[in-house]
Structure formats: C-alpha cells, structure tokens
Amino acid sequence: MVPRVVxxxxxxxxxxxxLMPKRRNSEAPFxxxxxxxxxxxxxxxxxxxxxxxxxIYISAEEEPKTEQVDALVAKFKADYTELPSGIIGIGGGTLxxxxxxxxxxxxxxxxxxxxxxxxxxxxxxLYHVGIPTISGTGAEVSRTAVLMGPEKKLGLNSDYTTYxxxxxxxxxxxxxxxxxxxxxxxxxxxxxxxxxEGTYLNAFSESYGEKAYDLCKEVxxxxxxxxxxxxxxxxxxxxxxxxxxxxxxxxxxAMSYGLSYVLSTKHGIGxxxxxxxxxxxxxxxxxxxxxxxxxxxxxxxxxxxxxxTDAELELMAKIALGMAPLWENALGPNWESKISKEDLIAxxxxx
Numbered sequence: 305m306v307p308r309v310v311x312x313x314x315x316x317x318x319x320x321x322x323l324m325p326k327r328r329n330s331e332a333p334f335x336x337x338x339x340x341x342x343x344x345x346x347x348x349x350x351x352x353x354x355x356x357x358x359x360i361y362i363s364a365e366e367e368p369k370t371e372q373v374d375a376l377v378a379k380f381k382a383d384y385t386e387l388p389s390g391i392i393g394i395g396g397g398t399l400x401x402x403x404x405x406x407x408x409x410x411x412x413x414x415x416x417x418x419x420x421x422x423x424x425x426x427x428x429x430l431y432h433v434g435i436p437t438i439s440g441t442g443a444e445v446s447r448t449a450v451l452m453g454p455e456k457k458l459g460l461n462s463d464y465t466t467y468x469x470x471x472x473x474x475x476x477x478x479x480x481x482x483x484x485x486x487x488x489x490x491x492x493x494x495x496x497x498x499x500x501e502g503t504y505l506n507a508f509s510e511s512y513g514e515k516a517y518d519l520c521k522e523v524x525x526x527x528x529x530x531x532x533x534x535x536x537x538x539x540x541x542x543x544x545x546x547x548x549x550x551x552x553x554x555x556x557x558a559m560s561y562g563l564s565y566v567l568s569t570k571h572g573i574g575x576x577x578x579x580x581x582x583x584x585x586x587x588x589x590x591x592x593x594x595x596x597x598x599x600x601x602x603x604x605x606x607x608x609x610x611x612x613t614d615a616e617l618e619l620m621a622k623i624a625l626g627m628a629p630l631w632e633n634a635l636g637p638n639w640e641s642k643i644s645k646e647d648l649i650a651x652x653x654x655x
Contacts, residue, residue, distance in 0.1 A: 305445075305466065305546075305549075306434075306444075306445055306466055306467050306468075306469070306470050307468060307469075308468065308469045308470070309469070309470045309471075309472060310322070310469075310470070310471045310472065311472040311538075312472075312473070312474075313473060313474055313475050314473065314475060315471055315472065315473045316350065316435065316471055316473040316475070316476070317350070318471070319351070319352065319392075319433075319435075319471060320352035322433070322469060322471070323352070323389075323390065323392075323433070326389055326390055326431050327354070327389045328386070328389050329386070330354075330355040330356075331355075331356070331384070331385055331386045332384070332386045332387060332388055332389040333355060333356040333357045333358065333384065333388050333389060334354075334357045334388065334389050334390050334391075334392060335357070335358055335360065335380060335388050335390075335391050335392070335406075336351055336357070336358070336359045336360065336392045336394060337360055337362055337376075337391065337392070337393050337394070337395075337399055337402055337403045337406065338359055338360065338361050338362070338394045338395060338399065339361070339362065339363075339364050339394065339395030339396065339398070339399050339437060340361040340362060340363045340364065341364070341395070341437075341479075342361070342394070342395075342437075343361040347394075356384070360376070362395075362398075362399060362402065364395055364396055364398040364399060366398075366452075366568060366570075367398060367450075367451075367452045367457070367564055367568065367570065367571065368398050368399075368401050368402040368405070368449075368450070368451050368452065369451060369452045369453070370415060370416040370417040370420070370451045370452065370453040370454065371454075372402065373402060373405045373406055373409055373416040373451060374409070374415050374416055374417075376402075376406050377406055377409045377410055377416075380406075380410065381410070387410060387411070387430060388410070388430060389430075389431065390407075390430055390431035390432060390433060390468075391403050391406050391407040391410075391429075391430055391431075391432045391433075392432070392433045392434075392435065393432070393433070393434050393435065394435045394437060395436075395437050395438075396436065396437060396438040396441060396443075396488065397438075397440075397441030397443040397450075397488070397491075397571060397572075400434050400436060400441070400443035400444055400467075401443050401448075401449040401450050401451065401459075402449070403432055403434065404429075404432060404434070404443075404449035404460070404465050404466075404467065405449040405451055405460055407429035407430040407431070407432035408425055408429035408449070408460060408462075408464060408465060409429075410429060410430045411427050411428065411429050411430060412425055412426060412427050412429070416451060416453075416460065417451075417453040417454055417455075419460045419462075420451060420453050420456060420458040420459065420460060421458060421460075421461065422461045422462075422629070423461065423462050423463075424460070424462065425460060425462035425464045425465065427464070428464050429464055429465075431468050431469075432467055432468055432469075433467060433468065433469045433470070433471065434467040434469075434470045434471075435470070435471045435473070435476075436470075436472065436476070436538070436541070437476035437477070437479075437480075438476070438477065438480050438484065438485070438488050439477060439488065439489065439492070439534075439537045439538045439540070439541040440487075440488035440489045440490070440491045440492040440537065440540075440541050440544075440572065441488060441491050441492070441541065441545070441571070441572070442491075442492060442495060442541050442542070442544050442545020442546075442548065443545070444467065444470050444472070444541070444542065444545065445466070445467070445470065445541075445542050445545035445546055445549065446465075446466070446545045446548065446549055447461060447462065447463060447465050447466045447549050448460060448461040448462075448465055449465050450571070452564070452565065456561075456565065456623055456626060457561045457564055457565045457623065458561070458626075458627075472538055472542070474531070474534045474535045474538050477534040477537070477538065478534070482600070483602065484572070485537075486524075486596075486597075486600055486602050487570075487572030487573045487575075487576055488572040489520065489523065489524060489537055489540075490572065490575060490576050490579070490593065490596070491571065491572045491575050492516060492520055492537070492540050492541050492544040493517070493520040493524070493544075493589075493592075493593065493596070494553075494556050494557070494575050494576075494579050494589070494593075495513075495516070495544040495545070495547065495548050495553060496513045496514075496516045496517040496520060496544050496547060497517070497554075497556075497586050497588075497589035498548075498552075498553040498554030498555070498556060498557065498586070498633070498634065499513040499544075499547040499548050499551045499552070499553065499554075500513045500514065500517060500547075501554070501585075501586060501589070501634075502551055502552055502553075502554055502633035502634060503632065503633055503634075503635075503636050503637075504551040504552045504629075504632075504633040505551050506550065506551065508550050509546075509547045509548070509549075509550035509551035510547075512543045512544070512546040512547035512550070513543070513544070513547035513548075513551070515540075515543045516539075516540045516541075516542075516543035516544035516546075516547060519536045519537070519539060519540035519543065520537075520540050520544075521592070522536055523536050523537045523540065524596040524599065524600065525592070525595060525596060525599060551633065552629050552630055552632075552633035553630055553633070554585070554586075554630055554631075554633050554634035555578075555582055555585050555586075555630070555631075555634045556575050556578045556579045556582055556586075557575065557627070557630055558624045558625075558627040558630040558631060558634075559578040559620075559624045559648060559651065559652070560574035560575045560577075560578050561623055561624060561627060562619070562620035562621060562622070562623040562624035562648070562652070563577065563578065563608075563609075563620060563652070563655070565619070565620070565623045566612070566616050566619055566620050566623070567608065567609075567612075567616075569608065573604075573605075576593075576604055577604055577605070577608060577655050578651070578655065579593055580593065580594070580604060581651050581654050581655065582651075585634065608655045609652050609653060609654075609655045612652070617649045617652055617653070618645070618649070620648070620649075620652055621645040621648040621649050621652070622645070624648055625643075625645060625648065631643065
C-alpha cells in the first residue's frame with residue numbers, strides 16, 4: 305500500500321513541508337517529472353525549487369517507453385554527484401508510471417526493460433511522490449509502472465514500485481478535457497468490472513472494487529455537481545487501483561496492451577475501443593459502458609484496425625496472450641483452452 309496520502313482541495317500547497325524532511329542535503333536534488341500540458345502555466349511557481357532541483361516537462365501524447373526511462377536515469381546519474389533525494393511525478397498515468405520507473409532504475413542496475421514482469425525489482429527505489437492531475441488509471445496507488453518496451457508492453461510490477469507518498473488535490477481535475485476525462489474514467493470503471501468478475505477476487509479487493517464501481521456509476525450516470533464529481537472520481541481511481549493491486553485486471557487490459565504496442569493507442573481510449581466488443585465476457589459492464597457513452601455523447605473512433613496487416617494483428621494477439629495473469633483472472637486456470645489467437649484477431653478486426 306501507499307504508506308502516506310494527503311487528500312483535499314489545495315493540498316498541493318503542502319508539498320514543501322512534505323518534501324523538506326526527505327531532502328538529504330544540497331547536493332541531492334528533488335526532480336519533478338511534469339506533464340508537458342503544464343508547461344507555460346503557473347504551476348512552476350507553486351513548486352518549491354531549492355539548490356539543484358529541476359522540473360522536466362514530458363509529453364504524455366505517447367505511452368511511456370523503457371528507452372525514455374533509461375535516458376532519464378542516465379542523465380540524472382551524469383548530472384549529479386549524489387543520487388537525488390526523490391522523484392516527483394505530476395500528471396496522469398503516463399507521468400506517474402514514468403516517475404515510478406525512474407525512481408526504481410536509479411537504484412537497480414541495467415535497463416528498465418529488464419524488469420518488465422512480476423517481482424523482478426530487487427532493491428527499493430528512490431523516495432517517490434505521485435500527484436495525479438487526472439483521475440482513473442489508479443497509477444497513483446498501483447504496484448506497477450507500465451512501460452512500452454522493445455518487445456512488449458508490460459509493467460514493472462513489484463512491492464517497491466508503489467509510491468511512498470501521494471497528494472490527491474481535486475483542483476487539478478478542472479483542466480481535464482471532456483473526452484480525456486471520459487476515457488481515463490472508463491479505465492477505472494473497466495478496472496472494477498475486470499476485478500469484480502475475475503477469479504482472483506477476494507474480500508479485500510472486492511470491497512475496494514465495489515466502492516469504485518459505485519462511485520463510477522455516480523459520476524458517469526448520476527447528476528451530481530462538478531466539484532463533487534471531481535472528488536468522487538479521484539477516490540474511484542484510488543479504490544479501483546487498490547482493487548486490482550490485490551486481484552488483477554482482465555480481457556480488456558490484455559487486448560488494450562496489444563493494441564497499444566502495435567498502433568500506439570493511448571491506454572484509456574484503447575481500453576474503451578476493446579471493451580465495447582466484450583459483451584461475451586462482461587455483459588453487464590458493457591451495457592453500463594454504453595449507457596455512459598450515450599449520456600456524455602461520446603463517439604469512439606472507428607476503423608482503427610481497418611488497415612492492419614495480418615502480421616500486425618498476429619502481433620497484437622501475441623502481446624495480449626502474453627499477459628497470462630490477466631487471462632487467468634478473467635477465465636480461470638485453464639484459460640488457454642478457452643481463448644485463442646483467432647478469437648482475439650476477430651475482436652481486433654471489429655475495432
């Protein structure tokens with residue numbers, strides 16, 4: 305679990321008092337990895353820079369890559385005589401996962417691609433703080449940092465990945481564009497569906513999943529004030545992330561990874577593109593998803609896979625089927641006898 309969390313409007317202002325006790329000395333800076341969306345805004349005036357602290361703006365237009373993480377780690381090791389005091393990620397799932405990965409690779413040798421999998425990280429990373437500016441992915445609370453690698457899209461799943469501190473300030477959500485708000489919120493909803501209907505489910509993960517599921521229904525099907533909706537979606541993201549931390553996701557996420565690896569489709573919309581065709585697996589969830597899309601006048605793009613070659617479709621299916629824990633959660637221990645590459649390709653062709 306994340307050991308420390310602050311929640312509330314304006315809580316970002318407490319970052320200086322949170323970080324100060326963690327600063328080792330003037331030679332060990334704090335490094336802020338910030339979504340490029342905030343470049344040119346007044347956010348930098350609210351970040352308490354001292355000594356050699358620096359802000360690095362990173363585009364979230366593409367999924368985070370192992371090569372990006374490795375390049376940042378090499379830069380920081382070359383720039384500083386001491387290891388940084390900590391890494392702070394400010395942004396959505398892309399920036400939050402990148403900050404987690406950088407913190408881990410500053411203390412673990414080799415490339416981040418070496419650690420794509422489960423429990424491969426052997427040493428604690430640097431102190432790292434997560435500040436989500438959009439809600440839904442659960443990256444602020446999860447034990448994984450999902451990266452696009454040279455051979456696969458897969459997370460650095462470990463007990464060391466989880467943030468040491470999270471600041472949940474709903475004021476950040478005011479600037480999120482509507483469609484991005486929806487796609488990222490649906491990532492949370494789909495987390496809940498996959499967790500609650502999975503074979504890995506237990507009473508611990510179920511309690512978080514049910515709460516997140518109910519909050520998603522309030523936010524996306526109810527008529528509640530905007531400020532209340534922002535706060536509830538922030539908590540839905542947290543609870544949804546907690547639910548999958550103690551169970552697992554399923555078919556939509558596995559197939560979204562394949563889509564993302566081949567076509568660079570962003571995670572939130574990728575989940576939506578896949579989930580709309582998964583009524584055979586999650587009938588009630590897909591029905592609710594369709595209602596939510598209708599209520600918010602969301603139209604998913606069509607023909608995404610129309611020009612894919614047979615080789616690309618095969619690779620998508622291969623990447624998806626490589627996510628064994630997700631399929632076992634979705635279909636049980638004998639999942640390989642219940643789903644085939646051809647089944648997945650048929651679904652991809654509908655997208």
